[in-house]
Amino acid sequence: MAIFSAQRGIEKKIQKLKPELARKIAAGEVIDRPHAVVRELLDNAIDSGANNIRLEIFSGGIEKIIVKDNGIGLSKENLALCAQPHATSKIGSELDLLKIQSMGFRGEALSSIAAVSRLKIQSKQRQAKENHAWCLESEVGLEDRIEPCLIHEGSIVEAQGLFANFPARRQFLKRPATEAALCRQVFIEKSLPFIDIHFSFFSDGEKKLDFPEAQSYKERFASALGLEKSLALLHELEGQDTAELPEWRFKIVIGDPSLARTDRKQIHIFTNNRKIDEYSFVQAIEYGCQGYFPNGLKPIAALFLEISPALVDFNIHPAKKEARFKDSTAIHRAIHTSINRFFRSFSFKAIQEDSLEREETKHQYEFSNDFSIPTRDQHFSKPAYRGKESHFSPSFLGPRPSKDFEGENRSSYAQASQPIKRSHIDSSFQNEQEFNRSATKKNGLEEKAAASFRYFGSYASLFLIAEKNEKLYIIDQHAAHERILFNQFMQKKAQRQSLLIPQLFTTKDKNEDSYLESIQDELQEQGFQIEKVAEGKWEIREIHELWEGDLEGLFSEILENKTEPRDLLRKIAENYACKKAIKDGSYLDDASAIALITESFALDDPHCPHGRPIWTIISKEELFSRVKRS
Known part of the structure; x- marks a missing residue:
């Protein structure tokens, strides 16, 4: 028997929650820790057009968070509305969700912050008279107050006493040092794609990080990871859609194998300047590094993908940590190919230098008396x-x-x-x-x-x-x-063997069918023959003679992770070479x-x-x- 059990089978009266309580509950989906406040306030500062952003936190952000920017500022009218629920200047209709280009768009952030802290915003429009600004103070349960104030430029946003009015949430906060570390990580992630902005971070009055405007992603990445002295060990690659009117392009910063790690913590994926969790792109980076990073080590890398807003949906996660792509197959392949081609040429360059040295030695012998x-x-x-x-x-x-x-x-x-x-x-x-x-x-x-x-x-x-x-x-x-x-x-022609009974497997949708059709010929070259027998149904008829493993699992991996046919052959070759x-x-x-x-x-x-x-x-x-x- 449970010590604490809910009462079941008893009808209770349904009641509408008080607006203050409803706002606090809704805010919990967006603001759960100090770093979530940092994330939302930095997004707003970036959207303001600022080129100088300063973040200050006190007691890990629990006591106070301040973000200062030199952006365009807010008018009195916009300031009065900005902390209201679902108030935004970023979208006006459902169609706008298909072309989101700003960092924020839902109109929830400032309202949620005001629901769980004491929010104060001072802002001055660029075209306003000298020192003519307005200040908003907002706190759940109290009427918003707007008064004139004096600031030089941009906006200053403060959130004080996080969850002081919400003890149920405050008790789950960690120690200030832990919360400060999370705020620091969010600061780094937000600063990485915006190389034209000067970011600075202070904790309890002490400057911890300073990222001046950078000339390249590589330079900013080096600053963020403390690798300024190892800049030569970082490389910047690029790729784009091959269509006549390209719909996406990317840049990748990747480190030498000498900078490798045992985990994936320093593989960052940015899509339209947002840090997202997208395993297929992480895997594409790892596939591109296969054969160059020993003993399962992982690269340090950052992918900066720009894609047409119509091809990606960010409105699927409260913190916008995930995205849904219409079709990421071509992007996955381009990432993998770009990295693999680079490391292949990188290794070949080293060999050429060694060969040149060898030739010089050879000529010394040839012309010696x-x-x-x-x-x-x-x-x-x-x-x-x-x-x-x-x-x-x-x-x-x-x-x-x-x-x-x-x-x-x-x-x-x-x-x-x-x-x-x-x-x-x-x-x-x-x-x-x-x-x-x-x-x-x-x-x-x-x-x-x-x-x-x-x-x-x-x-x-x-x-x-x-x-x-x-x-x-x-x-x-x-x-x-x-x-x-x-x-x-890898230089030999793949040898296939026929299955006595073809293995049947099914696809989930037309995108998976299209992907298999696009790689069908290449799969056959690598030793795997598949045929489409009906809509959503395929048969495996021939496999590579040295393949060992579960065929159904193999094609699940191909479809879920967009595994390249060449990578299948590579796995077989690695296993064969290691054994022999x-x-x-x-x-x-x-x-x-x-x-x-x-x-x-x-x-x-x-x-x-x-x-x-x-x-x-x-x-x-x-x-x-x-x-x-x-």
Whole structure:
């Protein structure tokens, strides 16, 4: 039996609530904590056309919240109405809901704030005479008062004693420090898209944040996250609708993998300057980063989407935290593609720089009067100790070649240094012995290519140690082989297998049907054949030969998250490469290790499919610095 139970089965008299109580209850849908007041007041300040906005909070906003702006101000007539329920200048008819461009539009904010606090607004119109302004004081249960006052420009809005007249709500407020942190977060979110406005934030009289007008989203994003010194690690991308008359466009600020996080807290989605919760766009950002962020790490990013107001509805959440899109498929795809293309070119640029360095080294050898392969004693005076119990086993030392690189030394070195051709680094390598046998059979590596690095040995049967261009490379053999296998897989034509009994699944609406029709051919290229058998009904007839998993769940994911067909193939390739790659602790003989390193240095992207780097580099200067040598 419940200790506190509602009385049921007893008819009670229905009564109309007093206006004051009704306003307090309605206000609770909009204003639940101090940060909600901050959100609404900042929206109004932004809509005023201000280019300087100042937020002040006291005791976490519980005691007092003040927002000052230098906007257009309010006339006496508008000031008298602004705190009344459902009074707004933003919309006048139902049709206006289809073209909302302002931050506020419902006419609920100031009325709700006045219902749960003591509201005071001082405002001066831009065209008004010097210091000629009006002041409104509004509090639930009392008649509004308007009097002349003196302020220099814009508006000053104060909300004092939040929920002082509503104890049932006030008791659930957190400590001032907690409420202040939430106010701070809202301040940051509101300031991010409006780079042409100077925002400042004060808590208990102390300046906490200051964001001057910025030249770019990247600059404002860096200020908001305290990354001013890491501006070079942030990148700004853009994309837009490909239609003749574009209906949307976006900019994305995204950080390098070195700034990655373990959570999604710093992925921000803005639509028409509103911060919203839109998982499909968050997922599009993450999909674009696949393969470049290791171990499930998440990027720091902000999407700034501008879209025709007719294609999005913000009037579905009391705090406007959500939006409903007519069709977000094309936007999702463009976000994913833009980010993926950027990181692909970003990695390729790094490889090009490395290749240029390699070419310079090669030419140095070609034009030297004393041409020879770099030998052990150029930078390492003694061979490493090979002990029985040692984890460091220099497995390829070999005889030192002569100056002219002729005869037996040349032949044996070249043979031991042959690469494993892509067609041989595949699933046939069931274990390291088979990998080793295959590597020793390969021939044809040019001698000068062999001279581009020197192999010293392995550590812990996992890391291969090599030197190239006076830098020490520590190479993860599993990650390197995994990337090679992954690239192979993605370059092959997808092989399909027919289902004995086609799998039937249904769609929810015409938008889902349209999406499947738009990707049907691409799905087939990636190994999945689907056919529409009736309105809202589809059959899966063929699947990729290596697909493992629930097919019904697969297509639910495709429809809900707008998964790209290429991403399906990528998931299969990642799973395949991870399973087939040389494992940690597997021993590679000399020829196999050299061949794997050669293949690794030829990769366009030095990361495993999950985003982990294949190698780490220690320069000669860094090594000397670590051991305090000059």
